Amino acid sequence: MASSRAVPNLTFRQLRGQRSPGEFAALVRRAAREIGEQVACDARYIGRVEAGEIRCPNYAYERVFLHMFPGLTLADLGFSARESVRGRAARCGTNDTSDTSDTSDTSDTSNNSTYSNEESDVLRRAFMTSGTVTVAAASLGLGALPGALPGTEALSAGVPRQRVGESEVSAVEEAVRQIRLLDDRHGADGLYKRAALPLRTAYELLDAGATARGSTAGRLAAGAGELAISVGWLAHDSGRFEDARSHYAEALATARVVGDPALEAHAFCNTSFLARDAGRHREAVRAAQAGQRAAGHVPSARLLALLGLREAGGWAGLGDRVGCEQALARAHALFDRGPSDADPEWMSFFGEPELEALEAQCWSALGEWARAARHAHRATVLQDPHFTRNLALYRAQLAADLARAGAPAEAAAAGEQVLDLLDEVQSSRIRAMLADTARTLTPRRSAAGVAGFLDRHAAAARHAGAGAGAGAR
Incomplete structure (x- = not known):
């Protein structure tokens, strides 16, 4: 619900000119792709601004x-200074959450308690809007630490059977965006348990809104399904494979019930990725192929390209070089068609860096380490440094490939760069990759830089283990 104190941003409205909000939103998304950024901009967002x-x-x-309007500042665009907005509700003693200024960018801090507090605040703000969501979020104790959820007894009563409308649907969609943003910055480990709470709320809302019609019903189902996939990914990236499998299956079931091919393709895409990581390579191939059939109803070449890369990864895991190369060729041809406004918003991460990284994984699985390292290196060079988690992942891939390609000094240097990012990125997957690289390099300890990397990695592993143990007590 909009704040009664909101002042229209007439400057921004003038910048839109004669374009409709939807047309202007498309320009924003296109500008984001130009700089490797990811935003989920639509007509509703432009309207809120x-x-x-x-x-x-x-x-x-x-x-x-600032990329779209070079030379202008946020003030020139009609926005308030960030320091005047951040924390305003807390100072004023109000529950106004219509202001969605970003309090989640903690890339300049290594303080994990600060990160956890800000992470909880983002998730809380995403859901504490109005009506049904307020009641549901309160009953879940949204934002509280796991194991300390006040008021959970209210959950048994379910979400009140009132009409689910625009504010509730928007809250679900915003939660998906915020979770993805936090994952991009910090990885999954510190986020998964908290993100599971809004997911339960979203499906309570879906039940409460069973009588909803038209676009509201479709958006709510799609939002709940996308949230299930996002939470599934957090489970996947933090090593909870069975949890991830369950969440992806939940999203797939939702997609099929409401007949949403885009959501179905997304669910199959992540299922294929999970199956590959779990060593179920034939399942990875089949899930990717099923995703491509669903994606045939979505006019997005980039979506088909990503699913082709998932299929290639499955073939590589099976040791089928021919199948892998054929899938890679299709994926490259589709990718080269370029992005379009029909690309699903969750695919904003899928640019050339990710293409290179996924191909690197294929060559790694086929044992072609030097070739894999070339692609992994290109991914690190192309990746926007703002996406800390992906940069750490690509560098971890590079270190692993270099270690196996017989380049221990270069592998150690790449590993050191990953260690530099581990204060900001919490990802069991990345830590496992780095540990595997350390084991590979141990026999080459005398090579330049390797001893330093191994000692630093061992210290970081001890520190991480001590932190996990403290958290378990």
Whole structure:
């Protein structure tokens, strides 16, 4: 619900000119792709900015807007200074959450308690809006630490059977965006348990909104399904494979019940990725192929390209070089068609760096380490440094490939770069890759830089283990 104190942003409205909000949103998404940024901009977001509900954009939107209007500042675009917005509700003693300024960018801090507090605040703000969501979020104790959920006894009563409308649907969609943003910055480990709470709320809302009709019903189902996939990915990236499998299956079931091919393709895409990581390579191939059949109803070449890469990864895991090369060729041809406004918003991460990284994984699985290292290196060079988690992942892939390609000094240097990012990135997957590289390099300890990397990695592993043990007590 919009704040009664919102002041329309007339400056931003003038910049839109004669374009419709939807047309302008498409320009924003296109500008984001130009700089490797990811934003989920639509006509509703533009409307909220112009209405003054968003007084300062999050950091991702800030970079995009300043790219679109070079030479202008946020103030020139009609926005308030970030320091005047951050924490305003807490100081004023109000529950106004219409302002969605970004409080989640903690890339300049290594303090994990600060990160956890800000992470909880983002998830809380995403859901504490109005009506049904407020009641549901309160009953879940949204934002509380796992194991300390106040008021959970209210959950048994379910979400009140009131009408589910625009604010509730928007809250679900915003939660998906915020979770993805936090994952991009920090990885999954610290986020998974908290993100599971809004997922339960979303499906309670889906039940409560069973009588909803038209676009509201479709958006709510799609939002709940996308949230299930996002939470599934957090489980996947933090090593909870069975949890991830369950969440992806939940999203797939939702997609099929409501007849949403885009959601179905997304669910199959992640299922294929999970199956490959779990060593179920034939399942990875079949899931990717099923995703491609669903994606045939979505006019997005990039979606088909990503699914082709998932299929290639499955073939590589099976040791089928021919099948892998054929899938890679199809994926490259589709990718080269370029992005379009029909690309699903969750695919904003899929640019050339990810293409290179996924191909590197294929050659690694086939044992062609030097070739894999070339692609992994290209992924690290192309990746926007703002996406800390992906940069750490690509560098971890590079270190692993270099270690097996007989380049221990270069592998150690890449490993050191990953260690530099581990204060910001919490990902069991990345840590496992780095540990595997350390084991590979141990016999080459005398090579330049290797001893330093191994000692530093061992110290980091001890520190991480001590932290996990403290958290378990």
